[in-house]
Amino acid sequence: MVQKLRRAIGSEGQELLISFNLLQPLVKQMLICDAMAGVVVSKEELQDAQICFLRQRGYERMEQWTELLETLRLREQDVLERLRHDIRRRNLIRERYAAKAEARFLERKNDLDQVLYSLLRLKNSFLAQELYLQIESDEANFADLARRYAEGPERSTNGIVGPVPLTQAHPALVEKLRVAQPGVLLEPFRISDWWLVVRLERYSPATFTDEVAEQMCQEMFDAWIDEETTQTLGLLTSEMKEPVTTSDFSDFSISR
Numbered sequence: 645m646v647q648k649l650r651r652a653i654g655s656e657g658q659e660l661l662i663s664f665n666l667l668q669p670l671v672k673q674m675l676i677c678d679a680m681a682g683v684v685v686s687k688e689e690l691q692d693a694q695i696c697f698l699r700q701r702g703y704e705r706m707e708q709w710t711e712l713l714e715t716l717r718l719r720e721q722d723v724l725e726r727l728r729h730d731i732r733r734r735n736l737i738r739e740r741y742a743a744k745a746e747a748r749f750l751e752r753k754n755d756l757d758q759v760l761y762s763l764l765r766l767k768n769s770f771l772a773q774e775l776y777l778q779i780e781s782d783e784a785n786f787a788d789l790a791r792r793y794a795e796g797p798e799r800s801t802n803g804i805v806g807p808v809p810l811t812q813a814h815p816a817l818v819e820k821l822r823v824a825q826p827g828v829l830l831e832p833f834r835i836s837d838w839w840l841v842v843r844l845e846r847y848s849p850a851t852f853t854d855e856v857a858e859q860m861c862q863e864m865f866d867a868w869i870d871e872e873t874t875q876t877l878g879l880l881t882s883e884m885k886e887p888v889t890t891s892d893f894s895d896f897s898i899s900r
């Protein structure tokens with residue numbers, strides 16, 4: 645791949661691409677295309693992709709294909725090639741990683757579990773305790789107090805955070821949410837300079853669905869292509885930095 649790139653762009657082209665931060669995306673796309681080279685697209689797959697393309701833009705039947713292209717001012721050859729590219733990429737990812745998807749899911753499950761919770765962030769510990777007692781005794785509504793007193797972004801969402809991945813929260817909050825019971829208000833606790841009043845509303849453990857399997861395959865492919873891109877860029881740039889030695893001029897002589 646390195647030699648192929650060198651032949652395609654040359655040293656001057658490489659320097660120009662680097663100056664405009666375009667070398668990395670070029671290398672990445674070339675690596676992807678090289679990996680997809682042997683992937684076959686069936687007529688049925690292409691037709692299904694065309695129908696999907698039509699429906700995404702409000703059309704229903706294949707008979708409307710020409711009308712769609714004319715409306716979008718697109719060449720059929722360009723659209724079909726884009727669809728084939730997407731199909732090849734999807735098939736390649738499935739072929740390489742489908743068998744490993746569930747194992748990756750089990751490794752990543754804690755990162756995929758989602759939570760919905762109510763949150764009040766306050767600087768004043770006494771106010772946090774007071775608001776906690778009001779909510780606990782049903783004297784006040786969590787959402788109303790959040791709109792009035794919250795000092796974080798949750799003020800604009802009635803105190804609601806999520807649904808979000810559980811591990812997106814601060815580690816100390818994650819620990820609290822993992823053992824909390826939905827609907828049970830937690831006593832105020834401190835994280836850094838903030839006092840938090842929290843109530844877990846819903847905990848949604850991740851399950852291994854077809855959609856999640858696709859996500860795991862995509863993640864593994866992205867990790868692979870990023871690694872390959874980094875290695876290829878390293879080889880390209882190292883060649884550019886190699887110093888010139890006297891041996892490079894061994895075939896030349898200077899005559900007086």
